[in-house]
Amino acid sequence: MSQTVDDFSTAASEELIQRVAEKLSERNMQVVVVDDGDAARSVVLESLPDGAEIHSGKSKTLEDAGILKELQESGRYDFLRHRYLKMDRKTQAREIRKLIAAPDFMLGSVQAVTEDGLLVATSATGSQLGAYATGGGKVILVVGSQKIVPDLEAALRRIREHVFPWEDARVRESLGVGTVVGKILIIEREWQAQRTTVVLVRQPIGV
DSSP, X not given: OOOOTTXXXXXXXXXXXXXXXXXXXXXXXEEEEESSXXXXXXXXXXXXXTTOEEEEOOOHHHHHTTHHHHHHHSOOSEEHHHHHTTSOTTTSHHHHHHHHHSOSEEEXXXXXXXXXXXXXXXXXXXXXXXXXXXXXXXXXXXXXXXXXXXXXXXXXXXXXXXXXXXXXXXXXXXXXXXXXXXXXXXXXXXXXXXXXXXXXXXXXXXX
């Protein structure tokens, strides 16, 4: 059974989750299906060697799963955010740009995944999208099953009608300005086997 176009917050059926996992595998991505955020965190952390160079986009999904906290506080990893936030954006902008463009491990999520296995990610600045597409050595994306939509049209509607209002409110609260849908990336297939792993979470997680 398909998700209805406007059902952007409810967990997908097990049948649909397995079908999407199969489609993602056909598109040369590794897929791990887990029950909840705790299980997702375990899978992700087991995939990261001690001392690994890691970057992540700002992700409610990673926050909800406790992954971001582990990256920031455990001291086990070379978490690039610790480095570039200490750098001067005016005088070291080039170094920052290069640092985050090609990390050994790139972690994050997407805003939608279609029933055919297309991953759709959006960003105001696009800062994480290059690493998703090609810069990251290994990419791990944690995706709640509520993000499964019938097709690309529904994916774009999910971004504009569901994700954007939440993100805009969050940014206005923290920074006093709104955000924009600046860039959208569609990942149709992975060229390099074992580069991208999708951790598909049965329970809704993230936005």
